[in-house]
Amino acid sequence: MASQAYHGFASQQRESAAVEVVLVPAFADNYIYVLRDDASGKVGIVDPGDAAPVIAELDRRGWTPTHIFLTHHHNDHIGGVAELKARYRPTVIGARADAHRIPDLDVALGEGDRTVFGEQAVRVFAVPGHTSGHIAFWFEGADALFPGDTLFALGCGRLFEGTPEQMWDSLVQLRALSDPTRIYCGHEYTLSNARFAVTVDPENAALRARADEIAALRERGEPTIPSTIGVERRTNPFLRADDPAVQAAVGLPGATPERVFAEIRSRKDHFRG
Known part of the structure; x- marks a missing residue:
């Protein structure tokens, strides 16, 4: 799949963003x-x-990186940091809670902290669940969210180090962002996520239409990313554990959202499709 570029604007009045x-x-x-x-x-x-595909892309565009943003400590998200830092000397920004597991960290941040990237204000959310120290970066002016492996298009991350209660709280925090916020997640899992989602939310017409669109995109070899908060709020079952329709569909009418979320996550862990 070739690299693809997108431009983000908060509004027509904020083109500087x-x-x-x-x-x-x-x-x-x-x-x-x-x-x-x-x-x-x-x-x-x-x-x-x-590092290799990043260096190739930077060389192709004639860009030199000044910052690296890390959402969590897993090697498939930080494995290229050492080589990139040695080559370009960027500032490496990551979670204070993961400082002991992220080498080469220059700036350690936590819940509610803000940093600056050029003219961008960047807010940090602590979103434990997939890992205990996971954070997400929200570029406020550009309405762009980088949630790592906490929130996926039509999915969420496995609970390797956190509890269902923690992950549900993390997702609710991200769900509260505005509908147009674009979501740039860590993996292209959307086709499998869509196949699962329709099994737990079968009466959702918006989800069925989206599943068809995703299948067509992947058939053409195109990415399904970015999604948006608005689209995920309407179609992602992991964000809808407090919706009576989803609760009934998984046989837990009236249950707490945390209990419903745990059931959905457990089903996804065992889903083969």
């Missing part, structure tokens, strides 16, 4: 993101699990 986002495929299904702030020319990289 534009960020170019380049999707760089890596491994079997990872996405690394290369960002360029239009106003300042600063270049960032999100979750570089592999």
Whole structure:
């Protein structure tokens, strides 16, 4: 799959907030993101699990990275950091809670912290569940969210280090962002996620239509990313554990959202499709 670029604007009145986002495929299904702030020319990289495809993309565009943003400590998200830092000397930004597991970290941030990338204000959310120290980056002016492996298009990450309660709280926090917010997640899992989602939310017409669209995109070899918060709120069953229709569909009418979320996550863990 070739790298693809997208431009983000918060509104027509805020063109200074534009960020170019380049999707760089890596491994079997990872996405690394290369960002360029239009106003300042600063270049960032999100979750570089592999340095080689990032270097190739930077060379092709004539860009030099100034920042690296890391959502969590898994090697498929940080494996290329050492080589990129040695080559370009960017500032490496990651979770304070994961400082002991992320080498080469320069700036350690946590819940509610903010940093600056060129002309961009970047807010940090603590979103434990997939890992205990996981964070997400929200580029406020560009309305772009980089949630790593917490939130996927039509899915969420496995609970390797956290509890269902933690992950549900994390997802609710991200779900509260505005509908147009674009979601640049860590993996191209959407086709499998769609096949699963229709099994737990079968009466959702918007989900069925989206599943057909996703199948067509993947058939053409095109990415399903970015999604948006609005689309995920309507179609992602992991964000709808407090919806009576989803609760009834999984046989837990009136149950707490945490209990329903845990059931959906358990079913996905055992899903083969």
